[in-house]
Amino acid sequence: MRGVAGTPASSGGGMTRMPTSLDVTDFGAVPGSRSDAGPAVAAALAAAAAVGGPVVVRFAPGEYHLWSEGAARRELYVSNTVGDDPAFRVKTIALLVESVDDLVVAGEGARLVLHGVQTTFAVIDSRRIRVEGLEFDFAVPTVVDATVVDAGVEEGRAYRRIRVPAATLFSVEGASIRWHGETLGSGEVAWSGRDALEYTQIHDPAGRRTWRGSNPLFERVRSIRPAGERDVRIDYEHAEEPSDLGLVYSMRSTTRDHPGGLVLDSSDVTLSGVRFCFLHGFGVVAQTSRDVTVEECEFQTPPDSGRHSAGFADFVQFSGCSGQAVVRDCLFDGPHDDPINIHGTYLRVTGRPDRHTLELEYPHPETAGFPQFSPGDEIELVDRTTLQAITSATVRTVRQPSGRDHDRPLRRIVVTVDAELPDELVGRAAAENITLTPAVRIVGNIFRNVPTRGVLVTTRRAVLIEQNRFERTEMAGIYVSCDADEWWESGPVRDLTIRGNEFIEPGGPAIFLDPRNTRCDPGQPVHSGVVVAENRFMLDGVPALDAKSTRGIRFRGNGIVRHGPATPDVVLRSCSDADIEAGVELEDAQPPESPVQSPAGESHA
CATH class of the missing domain: 2.160.20 (Pectate Lyase C-like)
Structure with a gap:
């Protein structure tokens, strides 16, 4: 399609002509x-x-x-x-x-x-x-970036002076700040919120890291006053000297x-x-x-x-x-x-009126209202605790929301399929459209100042992640999940190649294969076909690879530079048929039988 801008292009019917400008x-x-x-x-x-x-x-x-x-x-x-x-x-x-x-x-x-x-x-x-x-x-912008440009203790009370960008609009109202958008033609402001808003992440320009954390700017405030066009002075009721000079508090709502x-x-x-x-x-x-x-x-x-x-x-x-x-x-x-997230959507099975009909629903409050199936698509049902396939079938008919109106229920989908469905699916099973699953190429990108993971990917088709640079992601550089319990982001990986990338001081495992199955059997893995080759890892107290419930991992030709506490290069849990180069310590810890909770800080807020 590059040629359309300045060279003849096809209109789709076989005829070629110059584009209209x-x-x-x-x-x-x-x-x-x-x-x-x-x-x-x-x-x-x-x-x-x-x-x-x-x-x-x-x-x-x-x-x-x-x-x-x-x-x-x-x-x-x-x-x-x-x-x-x-x-x-x-x-x-x-x-x-x-x-x-x-x-x-x-x-x-x-x-x-x-x-x-x-x-x-x-x-x-x-x-x-x-x-x-x-x-x-x-x-x-609807995110407020407030930099601490001065801090200390005066007359027995702590203070900070924060500076906001020229684009940020605010008003000081007593001991509070109201952040707001522009005044529109209707007379209303586009958006507004107070003080720390609902969510904060912290950026350290000197350390070149960004992370999620608490916001002390508006705790135990005594007074707030303007201190220039873009500066605000905040005085506190306490005398604890702030230690966050130079940090940037990035604040926003969560809607x-x-x-x-x-x-x-x-x-x-x-x-x-x-x-x-x-x-x-x-x-x-x-x-x-x-x-x-x-x-x-x-x-x-x-x-x-x-x-x-x-x-x-x-x-x-x-x-x-x-x-x-x-x-x-x-x-x-x-x-x-997360900078990149590629996934499908699991739907909860809520009914099976007859042998060929499924009633499904969107279980997560932030995802609903759009269609999932077309006649001829292949649907796969998995056990929610093991994420193993129960059965698959071809969709014949479907009643579902359009994604463009609210004339039909927005959370409910009913499909009929060509094959007979087993009993005891309600509450046990989740459904995925495995026709709508892409092949993926993520090549030559740079990830910087990331408070979460660099890449999330769950798809069963071929995935190549190559020659990328992950700089100090606060969590994993690459995260491969698949869950039918929390975010319901679907898809096992079957063919994943991670090659020639550079991972610089990630805050979690550089590569984290973490399906959310609560019952694991090494003979029935969720993921398979993972190759980690010729990457360069610079690590501080975290493994290069942490994998769970994955068959056929190949870890070879990788260069690892460490500082900080000694940590295994690779951690394997409920994995089988792994080919790991010498010098790697393996763990055979069994996962808990109770539902697995996300590690602290790994929400999608």
Whole structure:
């Protein structure tokens, strides 16, 4: 699809022709103006949809402002956001590509600044779409980055002076701070919250680490007063001298009311060279789409902005996708959750009215409302405690939510299948659509200032994670789960190659194979076919590999440099047929019979 921007391209029917070129300035967009460019952008995209063939919509270099009041609105249900909460069913979208084929949206040197709370872009029901060169940012990000620039004790009381970025809006109200978004045309502010908000992570610029933790800024406060345009002085009731000079407290709410970007029910979609300076909500989500590529993109705040948080949660998520999921040559710096997460969705079995019918439900409150099956898809039922397959069948018919309205129950799905179903599935089993599982390539990326894991992946098709650099992730660099109890993110791995990567001082096992089965049998593993080869590990008190319930691990040709306490290079639990190079200490600890809880700090908040 690269050729569409400047060379002849196919319209899909075998005929090749030069693409039509449209410029948003021809539809009234004025680069450099703070007036709303949204209507002009929407008009250019509508004209592109009417062309009926290859078309390029261009943004001339400059800054464009997109305001939420005039933006497109769609009722949409997106994985890992707000589930079926009716308060957030309608999403506001700054740049909407809908029901279009063979389109390039190009804008090297163009900066799109969003006002209010919005999804940056959405590609819906479209094919062969390429978005390249644009930069997205928010006028007022919904994360507050507060840096401690001075601290000490005066007259027997502790104090801090915090500094916030120029983009952050606030007002001091007594002994409290109200953080808020812009005032919109309606007179309402886009968002607001007080003091520490609901969630905090801490960034240490000197140590180049980011972690989740408590927030002492607003504990036992005596007074708060402005101390300059962007500084606030906080005085305390105690005399304990603060020890956090230079640290950045990144604060936000926990409501993921929008996806940061969205690729929905689309195919052959590429994001190339796009710069995401901030994503509100839940990252760029590719949902029930096929062949999606994210290449040469940057997820990072602008230099010299005083900001450190480029994302409200994850950066990139693939949910229920198929074909190829590719992420290559990207920079991921400063998320509030996992930079990359690729998974399916387990549904709880709640009924079996007859031998060919299943009643299913979305069990997690943050995921609901979108369709899971089409006739002809293969469904697999697994035991929730062992994650072993019970049976599989082909879907014949399905009644389910549309993902675009609330006319049908948003949590309930009923499927009929071609095979007879066994007894005793209710409460015991979970169901997965194993047709919607992608092959994955994650190559040449950099992960930096990550408070969680670098990559989460659960899919049974081939996965290659190669030549990436994981810098001081606070948890595992690569995390392979699969659970039907907590987040219900489905999928065993069957063919996973982790090769030629660099892991620098991760806070947890560099590679963590951790299926959430509560009953383990080495003869019936959850995962299999894992190769860890030719990687370089720089470790401080953690193993290079910690694996549970996995068959056929091959760990070879890896270089390990250690400092800190002595720790085994590899830890294996309920694993079989492992080929581990000499010098590795193995543990044969049995997992507990009671449900396994997530390690401290590993929530998806």
